[in-house]
Amino acid sequence: MIQQVDKVVLDTLKERLKEIFGYSQFRGDQEIIIQNILAGKNTFVIMPTGAGKSLCYQLPAIVSDGMAIVISPLIALMKNQVDQMNAFGINAQFLNSTLTKAEINKVKKDALDGSLKLLYIAPESLTKEENLDFLQKTKISFVAIDEAHCISEWGHDFRPEYRRIHGIIDNIGNLPIIALTATATPKVQQDIRKNLQMEEAETFKSSFNRKNLYYEIRSKKEAKKQLIKYIRNNKGKSGIVYCLSRKTVEEVAEFLSVNDVRALPYHAGLDSNTRMANQDAFLNEEADVIVATIAFGMGIDKPDVRFVIHYDAPKSLEGYYQETGRAGRDGLEGNCIMFYSFEDIQKLEKFNKDKSVTERDNARHLLNEMVAYANLGVCRRRQLLSYFGEYLDKDCGFCDNCVKPTERMKVQDEVILVLKATQFTGQRFDAEHIADLVTATENQYVRSYEHDKLEDIYGKGTELNESHEFWVSLLRQLVIYGFLEKDVENYGVLKLSEKGANYINDPYPVTISKDHNYEEEDEKVEEEDKEVAVGSGSAHAYDEALLGMLKALRKKVAKEKNLPPYVIFQDPSLEEMATTYPTTQQEMAQINGVGMGKVQKFGRQFIELISRYVEENDIETAKDVVIKSTVNKSKVKIYIIQQVDRKVDLEEIAEAKDLSMEDLIEEIEHICYSGTKLNLDYYVNQIMDRERQQDIYDYFMNAETDNIAVALKEFAGDDVSEEELRLMRIKFLSELAN
């Protein structure tokens, strides 16, 4: 019986999701989070930027009686969300110091008569006596606390007002709380729970993997030239270029402007009017590129930032991950490129000169992690996730180190040696110390702990590899591959994991990567073509000409309504329109992210444009396709095409559509045979190494037939699976036949 009730609730939630937001599926934990808060329970949500936190309180607010209070630290962010909610036809408003008396009265009226669904409010305003009095008279469904890490002094953005929130909520009534954040170490999580007195609250933590982001590090050589070349290749796309100093910001913005890029600077040294104007110009697409110090970005919700370039190396991986996280929030393309030079690191080190000893030590640790990230040849995503305490068991196939690997090698004795060294020294030392030990390098502790007496270990590494750097790199790689673990209490200290302990007794060859040597690579690159086949010029399933026209129309409508363009329709929706050509209101409402509210508000001109385009170009529309096959089938195909465009793992696509891997591949084959180009490289690179791919590719190149049974026979002795063959056949056909 209970299950039945749940199912009814679930169905209605899904219906409302489609009707209001135009999405046909919940993402990740959204649904269960919403149920939790609807059940009146305190809820704690930790999700990376772009994962869809806002929906977790917006939707329950809409379906509940009364209004939800949303506490948010930034006025810009509130305005943004209020605009988006209003575009969906939802009554949401904010209360802050920028409002006139008349505006405040309107907010209060709507709150009291029950028509207001979401009230956004800054913590400062919440504490005001008069607001408190009025809130006590309203019906409130729950309280959402966005950017909840601001509560903690251990977070990176502490705001004292946040610490008073709980007391005030208590004054208003006994209300369920949903706290949300994108960054929280275990320590910060603990602070948040304690301060909000919700120790019992269920926590929903999602993976921090941002699958649509491509990570790349380039040597910082002729950086300006590389920058302009990249931006030119990505003309018209939104991007952020981060620089360390105000001076560099000015310099780079100026340089880009001179080269006809619509770029504007942003840093704390600009007067606040200019700063706001530049930010708005970026949001409204009057500027394509914003060149900024790290002061820029907090509260920027622009979902279609296509690239984030670190012109200078950042101070920590925390910062790097947060800044790169601003790319591709809509799940589409997001390229993250960093220009790296060791000189920049030395500069950063100098900045720390005047800090206290502890602060300087901490800063140096963080910087060392940054250097290691740049230098290691290991999959960038594995490195990043490992840093944030998440383990990924295979390479991602979608970062520079995966696409263009450094030299690989197999090691075994080396691994045994360092694991033993870790074990025999009591699991109390860091990578530097263990490298010192195996290379017999003097340091103050080796002798005092009598580590030089460890016969099987002391100096034993030099026979295998003389370089100290090799051993440090090996140890770092063993952490990422799960043989070693970092001690949470003591910075840098390494411990054996279960996998590591087992390895000593039962070893096998482990593949590791050589570190980058950016100077050497610079020389090689001179000869080769530098462009990696990602980011520009890749084949898409949508109609590019139509997409361009839709974007132009969106810009025009946005200007008329004085809203940022993405509030009208987001990029994924426009891309879908340029794939399925909706020409009626009903068809338009089927587009992901649209919904009837938006169709009625903004749809007309878009439908007209598409109808005209379809007619002029004699295009077979979704309607025509539907007649030939069944509705569902063509929907599934479109879904697959879009997900592959977004480089989503095939396993995930199969799961979302409840298909077996075999069925999914079959669907993909149909798509390809009917002439649509699909680029599966991101996936193929994950499951097959280059050599194997080349072998199969060559086979199809020379074979008489592309029949899979014949191919299977040919590869009978080589342990090649049917799935691999079929994927390579798709790749082959896409590249050559389509």
Ligand code: ADP
């Ligand atoms: P966060 O606050 O976690 O950084 P947002 O709430 O801004 O993320 O959401 C990021 C993007 O994802 C937005 O463009 C939003 O419209 C989109 N989004 C959220 N939920 C869904 C969903 N269920 N299906 C499709 N897109 C979604």
Ligand code: ZN
């Ligand atoms: Zn990778």
